[in-house]
Amino acid sequence: MARVENSRYVIILAAGKGTRMKSKLYKVLHPVAGKPMVEHIVDQVEQTGPSEIVTIVGHGAEAIKQHLGDRTQYALQQEQLGTGHAVMQADNLLGGKKGTTLVITGDTPLLTAETLTNLFDYHQGKNASATILTAQAEDPTGYGRIIRDHLGIVEKIVEQKDASEEEARVKEINTGTFCFDNQALFTALSKLNTNNAQGEYYLTDIIEIMKGEGATIAAYRMDDFDEAMGINDRVALAKANKIMCHRLNKMHMMNGVTFVDPENTYIDEGVVIGSDTVIEAGVCIKGATKIGTDCYISSGTEIVDSVIKDNVKINHSVVEESTIHSYADVGPFAHIRPNAEIGERVHIGNFVEIKNATIDEDTKVGHLTYVGDAKLGKDINVGCGVVFVNYDGKDKHQTIVGDQVFIGSGSNLIAPLTIGNQTVIAAGSTITEDVKEHDLAIGRARQINKEDYAKKFPYFEGK
The missing domain is CATH 3.90.550.10 (Spore Coat Polysaccharide Biosynthesis Protein SpsA; Chain A)
Incomplete structure (x- = not known):
């Protein structure tokens, strides 16, 4: 029976x-x-x-x-x-x-x-x-x-x-x-x-x-x-990872994702990728990451536990536990650290680091800049070498920047700080006080030129 x-x-x-x-x-x-x-x-x-x-x-x-x-x-x-x-x-x-x-x-x-x-x-x-x-x-x-x-x-x-x-x-x-x-x-x-x-x-x-x-x-x-395959040593573990990687990459390709070199692209199990996204060689996408459609992820990029919306470009960069909204572009060589939110059409350029910060749409952070513990509004221009100085040695402090602000190159913004809408921060300034809407803020030391002093400078001895 x-x-x-x-x-x-x-x-x-x-x-x-x-x-x-x-x-x-x-x-x-x-x-x-x-x-x-x-x-x-x-x-x-x-x-x-x-x-x-x-x-x-x-x-x-x-x-x-x-x-x-x-x-x-x-x-x-x-x-x-x-x-x-x-x-x-x-x-x-x-x-x-x-x-x-x-x-x-x-x-x-x-x-x-x-x-x-x-x-x-x-x-x-x-x-x-x-x-x-x-x-x-x-x-x-x-x-x-x-x-x-x-x-x-x-x-x-x-x-x-x-x-x-x-x-x-x-x-x-x-x-x-x-x-x-x-x-x-x-x-x-x-x-x-x-x-x-x-x-x-x-x-x-x-x-x-x-x-x-x-x-x-x-x-x-x-x-x-x-x-x-049973895994009893590191050799078998490496082989299993390779087999699983091949299996996962094939699944994504069958779902409409382009891999330029699938043999050298590493996607964790559970990652979601939308159709018509292109992923170059040497990319690692880890954890619970979700990537939208029509994105471009260039070689050398690592993305961990993040949400990448549609039509985003990421070039040779690292993104961790963050969200990047549609039509934004990141890199090359940027580091988006945990709890960052990059708005639509935002540009994050080379050697920029973002941490625990929100950056609203159409803002540009071009190069060599650190933005930490901050809220940036819309359509801001952040010049080269700007530092959001957030740490006093004991506590972290926040900087809030309004819309349509121009921040000149080489500026230091000392938190806690609020900068109003449509303001200008002069290049080379150290800003320690709040800036009201429509103001120009300059925080530079006065330049003094000492005549012929360079002749006494040790560097020039014997020259």
Whole structure:
């Protein structure tokens, strides 16, 4: 009789420290395309519609919980005694429930929701007690091998350290991802032993236990081996990042984004980019960034957690946690620091730094200027080398500038300060007092020329 219980559960194995990573950071928290690999797993399994997700934690438990929050339940594996032992820790949460359980390792971030859904469907369609997700590997070193009989029926999974010479030549590998009848899973777990080279409870031994009891064992072989990649060291981590980068860039190109050199363009998972935007080589776009349509992002630009509206140009610049509105242009070599808002048609030129400031539409900040803790109005001209002096050594202070103000080159605006509409700040001024509307403010030292003094200056001795 076919099973009618269709509840889906997921167990994510994330308790290992990952010693081969040689890192203070726990393995499953190493990022792939800007996101911890275990978070990629949760993103994908959520799309399969599970009623419960349980993450098995051990090393780094609190850090993992901080990243995943209440998207999953947790079970603690205090001692790492193997994958079978890890799954046993979910017994209190899932044991005895009817349905299908996906068991997946937290270091396989390239698996997709489509593959996992196909695995669930295949398993349920075969009415199996266990279904193994397999792949064909050109080099199967390090993976458990799928051993089939002469009819192609799965007999067992053999770990590499326990494989005979003949078994080691098999190229169909266990990806470490399974679907089980949930009740059959926990029944079989109670029968595991540690009679193997590692002295651990292997989850893979369940296959032989179930098969020995006459259960149906199925295997679903996926097409793309890259999805199966488990990440155990930095070499694999770099390869996974490259594969994910290729996948993401292809998605954006199919959605109408132009990449001049996609092999050398790095976009984090979750970034949104509008159609007809052009991105040159060497660009990094990170975090929760959203970029509109018809933008141009030139080489060497880095954008982090920012909102870029339509028709914006950014040249060789860094933008962090800020918003740039339509038709603005930034750079080259500008630094837009956190909490900056650049208005429509604003020009931010070369070697300009903006921090915690709003700049309203049509204002121009051309070059070699620092704007910090400020509010600038519309249609302002900020000359070369202007400094908004915001820090007194203890506290930050704000400068407010009205509309249609002309700020001459080399001026220092000492906050706190308010400058009214349609005012002029003379070049080379140090402004310490508020400036009223329509005023001209000059704050220069009086120039004195001392006749023939230069003849006595040490620089000119002997010349």
